[in-house]
Amino acid sequence: MRDLVCRMWNPLIRVLFVASWLCAFGCEPKAEEAVLMPSSAPDEVVVSWGMIGRNATRDTLYMAVQGNRDMVVVTKSPNGTMMSVEQVVPEKKYRELVRQLRALDCCSLESEHETAPSALESKPELGINFGDLECQVSLWDSEWRTGRARACGSAVAAIHGHGFVPDHLEEAEAP
Numbered sequence: 512m513r514d515l516v517c518r519m520w521n522p523l524i525r526v527l528f529v530a531s532w533l534c535a536f537g538c539e540p541k542a543e544e545a546v547l548m549p550s551s552a553p554d555e556v557v558v559s560w561g562m563i564g565r566n567a568t569r570d571t572l573y574m575a576v577q578g579n580r581d582m583v584v585v586t587k588s589p590n591g592t593m594m595s596v597e598q599v600v601p602e603k604k605y606r607e608l609v610r611q612l613r614a615l616d617c618c619s620l621e622s623e624h625e626t627a628p629s630a631l632e633s634k635p636e637l638g639i640n641f642g643d644l645e646c647q648v649s650l651w652d653s654e655w656r657t658g659r660a661r662a663c664g665s666a667v668a669a670i671h672g673h674g675f676v677p678d679h680l681e682e683a684e685a686p
Contacts, residue, residue, distance in 0.1 A: 546610045550642030553579035558608065560667045562635035564589060569633070574671040580605045584671050600670055608670050612639060617663035618646035628653050637663060 549557045559575045564587075571587040580600045587593045600608075618639055627634070628651055636649045648663075655664050 546606050547613065547641075547643070548606070548609060549578055549640070551578045551640055553577065555640060556638065557640050558612065558667060558670075559638035560635065560664075560671065561638075562633050564633065572671075574667070576600055576605070576608070576670065582670065604670060608666055609641070611666040612663065613641075613644070615659050615663050615666070617648060617659070618644060620648045620650060620660050620663065622650050622654060624651055624654070627651060635664070637667060 551557050555578050556575045557578050559573070561573045562571065564571045567589050569589065572584070574582065574584045576582045580602065581597065582600050583595060583597045585593065585595045617637060620637075622634075632652045634649050634651055635655055636647060638647050639645060650660055654660055
C-alpha cells in the first residue's frame with residue numbers, strides 16, 4: 512500500500528514542481544497598458560456626448576463623465592418624458608474609454624458637410640477635456656456611421672449603455 516501511495520505522489524509532486532517553475536517564468540500577470548489619464552479636476556467633465564433627436568422615434572440624449580468617474584445620462588423621449596440616471600463608471604471601463612479616445616485620435620475628426628446631408632439628420636457632438644487634449648467634435652449622423660467616427664461613438668456608447676445608433680435614414684433620403 513505504501514508503494515502505491517509513493518507511486519501516486521511522486522508524479523503529482525513533479526507536475527506541481529514543473530507547473531510552479533513554468534508559472535514563475537511565464538505566467539506573470541499581464542501589466543496594464545499605460546494610459547495617460549486626464550489631468551482635469553475631479554468635478555470637471557472629461558467626456559460628453561450629446562444628440563438631439565430630430566425624428567419622431569429618436570430620444571434626445573446627453574451624457575457626461577467627470578474626472579472622478581461620476582456619470583450622468585439624461586434622455587428625453589419624443590413625447591417629452593425625461594429621465595436622468597447617475598452612476599460611477601468602473602475604473603477599468605473609464606481607463607479603457609480614455610485609452611480608446613486617445614488611440615482613435617477622435618479630436619481630429621472633422622465634418623465634411625456644412626449643412627445636413629438629409630433634413631432628418633441630427634448632429635451629435637462628442638466633447639473631450641483631458642487637460643492636455645480638448646475638443647468638441649460635431650458630425651452629422653451619416654458621418655458618425657463609419658470608420659474612426661463610428662469607433663469613437665461606440666467607445667462612448669459602451670460607457671453610457673444606450674447604444675450608438677445614429678438616426679436611421681431611409682434609403683431614398685440617404686445622400
